[in-house]
Amino acid sequence: MKITELETIPLRLPFAQPFKISQGGDRETIETLIVRVHTDEGIVGIGETQAWRRQGSAELLWSLVHTIKDQFEPMITGRSPFDVAGIVHALNEALDNTLYAQAAVADALYDIAGKAVGLPVHKLLGGECRDRVRIAGLLAMKPTVAELLESAQAFYDRGFRHFGLKIGVDPRQDLANVVALRNHFGDRIVLRVDANGALSYDAALSLLRKLEPYDIDAAEQPIAIWDLEGLAALCRATSIPIMADESVSTDHSLLEVIRRRAATVVQTKIAKNGGMYRVWRLWALASAAGMRIYPGNHPSTSVATAAVAQLCAAWPGALMEGVFAVGVSGALAADVVTDPIVPVNGEIRVPPGPGLGVELDPEAIDRFRIDR
Numbered sequence: 375m376k377i378t379e380l381e382t383i384p385l386r387l388p389f390a391q392p393f394k395i396s397q398g399g400d401r402e403t404i405e406t407l408i409v410r411v412h413t414d415e416g417i418v419g420i421g422e423t424q425a426w427r428r429q430g431s432a433e434l435l436w437s438l439v440h441t442i443k444d445q446f447e448p449m450i451t452g453r454s455p456f457d458v459a460g461i462v463h464a465l466n467e468a469l470d471n472t473l474y475a476q477a478a479v480a481d482a483l484y485d486i487a488g489k490a491v492g493l494p495v496h497k498l499l500g501g502e503c504r505d506r507v508r509i510a511g512l513l514a515m516k517p518t519v520a521e522l523l524e525s526a527q528a529f530y531d532r533g534f535r536h537f538g539l540k541i542g543v544d545p546r547q548d549l550a551n552v553v554a555l556r557n558h559f560g561d562r563i564v565l566r567v568d569a570n571g572a573l574s575y576d577a578a579l580s581l582l583r584k585l586e587p588y589d590i591d592a593a594e595q596p597i598a599i600w601d602l603e604g605l606a607a608l609c610r611a612t613s614i615p616i617m618a619d620e621s622v623s624t625d626h627s628l629l630e631v632i633r634r635r636a637a638t639v640v641q642t643k644i645a646k647n648g649g650m651y652r653v654w655r656l657w658a659l660a661s662a663a664g665m666r667i668y669p670g671n672h673p674s675t676s677v678a679t680a681a682v683a684q685l686c687a688a689w690p691g692a693l694m695e696g697v698f699a700v701g702v703s704g705a706l707a708a709d710v711v712t713d714p715i716v717p718v719n720g721e722i723r724v725p726p727g728p729g730l731g732v733e734l735d736p737e738a739i740d741r742f743r744i745d746r
């Protein structure tokens with residue numbers, strides 16, 4: 375079987391409610407890119423990435439399209455879609471730091487391989503270690519504590535017991551939110567906070583010390599991407615475990631975090647880290663270093679959600695309850711597959727069908743694509 379074409383489908387999808395984190399203003403929509411990799415045997419694989427433009431991402435939909443169509447397509451046309459490692463290596467050699475573009479292509483290759491042999495991707499990676507994955511609810515910033523509690527209660531009522539609270543704009547508000555959540559839910563929930571790199575070292579240390587009595591399971595990327603020394607100092611200065619997210623893109627960057635003991639938890643994302651193949655390698659490195667693994671994603675459709683679910687299914691070790699399903703848990707108002715992944719009782723079922731286990735819905739694609 376040979377690759378014949380990389381088809382790009384740029385989409386703009388509505389958020390269900392304006393999405394607010396510490397970086398940038400409220401967002402009404404997200405730009406996401408579906409890639410369909412065609413083969414000479416008629417099997418078509420799909421993958422997803424996002425033009426996120428926060429948290430160290432500079433991607434635009436059109437730059438992703440150009441990278442994939444003009445650069446990647448001529449390089450890999452004619453190759454076997456089963457050659458995932460070799461193709462990913464070649465793409466990176468040709469265009470360094472194109473992980474967001476590589477992600478959708480690489481995951482589509484796994485989708486093809488699974489479809490070709492009639493097995494879900496996790497059976498190709500390591501076999502089935504779990505068929506359901508517990509996930510966390512993402513608590514985006516709200517104007518008032520009452521509105522925040524309302525959004526948390528809505529997740530709780532749907533069976534969610536793990537929460538990622540966005541912090542980093544106003545430390546007094548952050549503390550008030552954590553106190554309110556803990557008072558309201560007691561020890562019935564696991565609470566994590568995420569500053570998306572927005573705090574100064576001093577502000578982070580001050581806030582984390584104040585949060586210590588509230589049983590925070592991890593503080594995600596409290597300070598800037600580049601400040602690994604600062605992250606390492608925070609690890610020593612607070613009892614709250616520190617999670618690296620934005621600071622980890624390649625395996626080299628994770629190794630640097632490990633060497634400096636700059637975090638004890640790592641978050642991966644399909645787009646940020648370049649797809650399933652690379653995320654799997656990061657998990658192996660992290661677990662060898664004794665780090666906890668937190669499966670994440672930017673808000674995304676069922677396609678990138680399915681990719682992480684496949685990884686989770688194949689992973690034999692412990693995994694934290696991550697926010698990789700944030701898009702399908704209510705952040706996005708629409709999906710683009712025929713049978714969307716829907717959390718039930720705070721868990722998602724790993725799609726059991728061949729490949730990623732999800733198929734595009736042509737009507738939804740037509741409705742949301744912005745290139746026609």
Ligand SMILES: [Mg+2]
Nearest residue numbers: 568570594619
């Ligand atoms: Mg994060």
